[in-house]
Amino acid sequence: MSYDQSAMNELHWLIDMVQTIEVGLVVLDRNFDIQLWNGFMENHSGVSPNSIKGSNLFEQFDYLPASWLKQKMESVFLLKNRAFISWEQRPYVFKFKNYRPITGRADFMYQNVTLLPLSSLTGQITHISLIVYDVTDVAINKLQLKAANERLEHLSQTDGLTQLHNRRHWQMCMQKEFDRHSRYGDKTSLVMFDIDHFKKINDNYGHLAGDKVIQHISHLLKQSLRETDCAGRYGGEEFSVVLAHTCAKGALNFADRLRKKIEKSELVFEKETIKVTVSMGISDINDQLENSGQWLAYADRALYQAKESGRNNCVIYDQDSAE
Numbered sequence: 001m002s003y004d005q006s007a008m009n010e011l012h013w014l015i016d017m018v019q020t021i022e023v024g025l026v027v028l029d030r031n032f033d034i035q036l037w038n039g040f041m042e043n044h045s046g047v048s049p050n051s052i053k054g055s056n057l058f059e060q061f062d063y064l065p066a067s068w069l070k071q072k073m074e075s076v077f078l079l080k081n082r083a084f085i086s087w088e089q090r091p092y093v094f095k096f097k098n099y100r101p102i103t104g105r106a107d108f109m110y111q112n113v114t115l116l117p118l119s120s121l122t123g124q125i126t127h128i129s130l131i132v133y134d135v136t137d138v139a140i141n142k143l144q145l146k147a148a149n150e151r152l153e154h155l156s157q158t159d160g161l162t163q164l165h166n167r168r169h170w171q172m173c174m175q176k177e178f179d180r181h182s183r184y185g186d187k188t189s190l191v192m193f194d195i196d197h198f199k200k201i202n203d204n205y206g207h208l209a210g211d212k213v214i215q216h217i218s219h220l221l222k223q224s225l226r227e228t229d230c231a232g233r234y235g236g237e238e239f240s241v242v243l244a245h246t247c248a249k250g251a252l253n254f255a256d257r258l259r260k261k262i263e264k265s266e267l268v269f270e271k272e273t274i275k276v277t278v279s280m281g282i283s284d285i286n287d288q289l290e291n292s293g294q295w296l297a298y299a300d301r302a303l304y305q306a307k308e309s310g311r312n313n314c315v316i317y318d319q320d321s322a323e
Ligand SMILES: Nc1nc2c(ncn2[C@@H]2O[C@H](COP(=O)(O)OP(=O)(O)OP(=O)(O)O)[C@@H](O)[C@H]2O)c(=O)[nH]1
Pocket: 161, 194, 195, 196, 197, 198, 199, 200, 202, 206, 207, 208, 209, 210, 211, 214, 235, 236, 237, 307, 311
């Protein structure tokens, strides 16, 4: 075979490969007019190379983010460097449907795109090439993994019965607020509260009714919270709330409003009307506190006092009367 024949063969094969390769190939001139449009682009866009050649990319596909994409392409022309567009930055450049069986749940094809400068025989960059990769499988797997991790993280931080923060996560929030106070001196308060005579509810109506009461209280608590508050189920029938930017007096307002709301409310369980009350202990942060554990212990002592003084009331921890 002569050298010419061999070169012709190579060229023929290359053209065949460009047409059939499972990657999109597009060549654009300086005006963004399309010079090459391979089989992959034809199959996914439904537009044949013959009908698209010579037409302007942005007129042909008016959904393209023209100014953003032109800016990227201009930098390839000017700097003679490659540029990349990742699916994480923009899920797709060309709006192609996704037909993959495994990732059939995606409506469109996720794409990575490489922009490549193409030089003429004189070394000038007269054209650029777009190489479009279908990365739907990778993208969907990554997105599913991310969603699963987020679900797991939520589960690991949430109490199953009430959907409040669980004790471990709530304690982390409390520590953060304590640290914030140490740095910025914000007023912050802690409220611990506990359902009164809860054992009797379980004994009289059964454990399931007890669970419903816990859920009912959580629901009323959630209704009373501000965005910056952090509420948790501290233990069985004990709840804890960190009130950011709130002094002890403000916390007493919050606590007493919630206490009255709970006292007034009724829960109907299997035709029985159940009424409960709660006792609450409040402690605000002050500079004498050595650590967050002490803050919590003070709120707990105030809760104990609230129980001792007859229940269904709120008590602010008072350092002087405690000593
Ligand atoms: N139904 C139900 N009961 C729980 C749960 N967690 C703890 N308890 C019960 O809550 C009761 C708490 O009883 P105590 O600690 O004696 O307190 P109390 O009866 O509320 O009395 P005071 O707090 O002194 O007013 C116990 O009987 C626990 O079994 C739970 O998730 N569901």
